[in-house]
Amino acid sequence: MLAELNATQPREGHDAEGRRQIAFFDAKQYDLQSFSATNDDSFQLIAIESPLNEQTVSAAAGCKVVCIFVNDEAHERVIARLAELGVELIALRCAGFNHVDLEACQKYGISVVRVPAYSPHAVAEHTVALMLMLNRHLHQAYLRNRAGAFVLDGLTGFDMYGKTVGVIGTGKIGQCVVQILNGFGCRVLAYDVQENPEVASLPQTEYVGLDALFAQSDIVTLHLPLFEETHHLINSQTIARMKRGVMLINTSRGGLVETVSLIEGLKSGQIGYAGLDVYEEEAGIFFNDISNQVLDDDVLARLMTFNNVVITSHQAFLTREALDNIAETTFANIAEYFAGKRGTELTYHVG
Numbered sequence: 001m002l003a004e005l006n007a008t009q010p011r012e013g014h015d016a017e018g019r020r021q022i023a024f025f026d027a028k029q030y031d032l033q034s035f036s037a038t039n040d041d042s043f044q045l046i047a048i049e050s051p052l053n054e055q056t057v058s059a060a061a062g063c064k065v066v067c068i069f070v071n072d073e074a075h076e077r078v079i080a081r082l083a084e085l086g087v088e089l090i091a092l093r094c095a096g097f098n099h100v101d102l103e104a105c106q107k108y109g110i111s112v113v114r115v116p117a118y119s120p121h122a123v124a125e126h127t128v129a130l131m132l133m134l135n136r137h138l139h140q141a142y143l144r145n146r147a148g149a150f151v152l153d154g155l156t157g158f159d160m161y162g163k164t165v166g167v168i169g170t171g172k173i174g175q176c177v178v179q180i181l182n183g184f185g186c187r188v189l190a191y192d193v194q195e196n197p198e199v200a201s202l203p204q205t206e207y208v209g210l211d212a213l214f215a216q217s218d219i220v221t222l223h224l225p226l227f228e229e230t231h232h233l234i235n236s237q238t239i240a241r242m243k244r245g246v247m248l249i250n251t252s253r254g255g256l257v258e259t260v261s262l263i264e265g266l267k268s269g270q271i272g273y274a275g276l277d278v279y280e281e282e283a284g285i286f287f288n289d290i291s292n293q294v295l296d297d298d299v300l301a302r303l304m305t306f307n308n309v310v311i312t313s314h315q316a317f318l319t320r321e322a323l324d325n326i327a328e329t330t331f332a333n334i335a336e337y338f339a340g341k342r343g344t345e346l347t348y349h350v351g
C-alpha cells in the first residue's frame with residue numbers, strides 16, 4: 001500500500017530527521033521502488049496515489065517540491081494553487097513537458113525541471129516490438145495458441161529487410177530506432193526540423209521532406225514532441241498521403257495523432273496496422289485499473305476492436321534501467337534546487 005497523504009497533516013517541508021519532503025503525485029509501486037533504492041535519505045517522498053489536478057493539488061501543502069509524471073495536470077489554476085501552497089519546484093520525472101503551463105510557472109515563480117534522457121533505448125526497443133508484433137501477428141498467435149487453435153491462416157507477415165521506414169523526429173529516441181532498423185536491413189527515410197548528423201551518417205538512411213516520407217514509407221513511426229505545431233500531425237490529410245496499408249507507430253504523445261482520422265483510415269484499409277503506446281485522451285485511463293468499470297471513451301473502445309491495432313498503456317519507458325535513471329536524475333535535479341539554483345540555473349530546467 002502506498003502511504004497516502006493526509007492533506008490536513010501539517011508539514012514544514014521536512015520531516016523530524018530533516019529530510020526534505022517531496023509531494024510525489026501519481027505514485028506507483030515501480031516508481032517508489034526505484035526512487036527508494038536511489039534515495040540517499042536526504043528526501044522523504046510523500047506518496048500520493050492520485051495524479052495532480054485541481055481536486056488533489058492541496059495534497060502538496062507544506063512541500064516546496066512536487067514530483068509529477070506524464071498525465072498529471074499542471075495547467076494555470078493548478079500552478080496558481082501550488083504557488084499559494086508554497087511550492088517552488090516542479091520536478092517532472094519524465095522527458096515530455098507538454099502538460100505543464102510553463103508561462104504560468106514563470107508568472108508564479110515556480111521552476112520546472114525534467115529528465116531529458118533516461119533510456120532512449122527503452123522507448124526505441126518498445127517501438128520496434130510493436131512493429132514486429134503487428135507485422136507477425138504475435139498478439140493474435142498468442143491468443144489462438146492458448147485456445148488450442150494452432151493454425152497459421154491470417155498470420156502472414158512481411159520481411160522487415162528491405163522495407164522503407166519513415167522516422168519522424170530523429171532526436172535521442174528516433175536515432176536509436178534508426179540504428180535498430182539498420183540492423184534489420186531497412187531503408188530509413190528520416191524527417192526532423194533539425195537534422196541529426198549522426199543519423200544522416202547511418203547506412204541506408206536519408207533525410208527527406210514529409211511528403212516523400214509519407215508517400216514511400218511502409219511503416220511510419222513518430223518520435224517528436226507534442227507542441228502546438230505538431231498537434232494532430234497525423235490527420236485525414238496526412239493519412240491520405242501515405243502508402244495504402246501503411247503501419248503507423250506512435251510511442252511519443254497521443255496528441256500527435258487525430259484518433260478519429262486514424263479510425264477512419266483503419267476502416268478504409270488506408271492504414272493497415274497501428275501500434276500505439278500513447279493516446280490523446282489517455283489521462284485517467286492509462287496507468288489505472290478500470291477493469292471493473294464501464295469504459296466510457298467511445299473512440300478508444302472502437303480503436304480496441306481492430307485486430308490490426310495493438311495498444312500499450314504508455315509503457316515504452318518502463319525498463320529497470322530507465323526507472324533507475326529517472327530516479328537518479330530527479331533527485332539530482334531536486335538537490336540542485338536545494339543547493340540554491342533556480343529557473344534557468346538548473347541543469348535540466350524547462351522554460
Ligand code: NAI
Binds near residue numbers: 191225252278
Ligand atoms: P528529443 O528532444 O531528443 O528528440 C525530439 C526530436 O523531435 C528533435 O530532434 C527535434 O528536432 C524533433 N522535432 C521537434 N519538432 C519537430 C517537428 N515539428 N517536426 C519534426 N521533428 C521535430 O526527444 P526524445 O527523447 O527522442 O523523445 C521524443 C518523444 O518521445 C518525447 O517528446 C516524448 O513525447 C516521447 N517519449 C515517450 C515515452 C513513452 O514512454 N512512450 C518516454 C519518453 C519520451
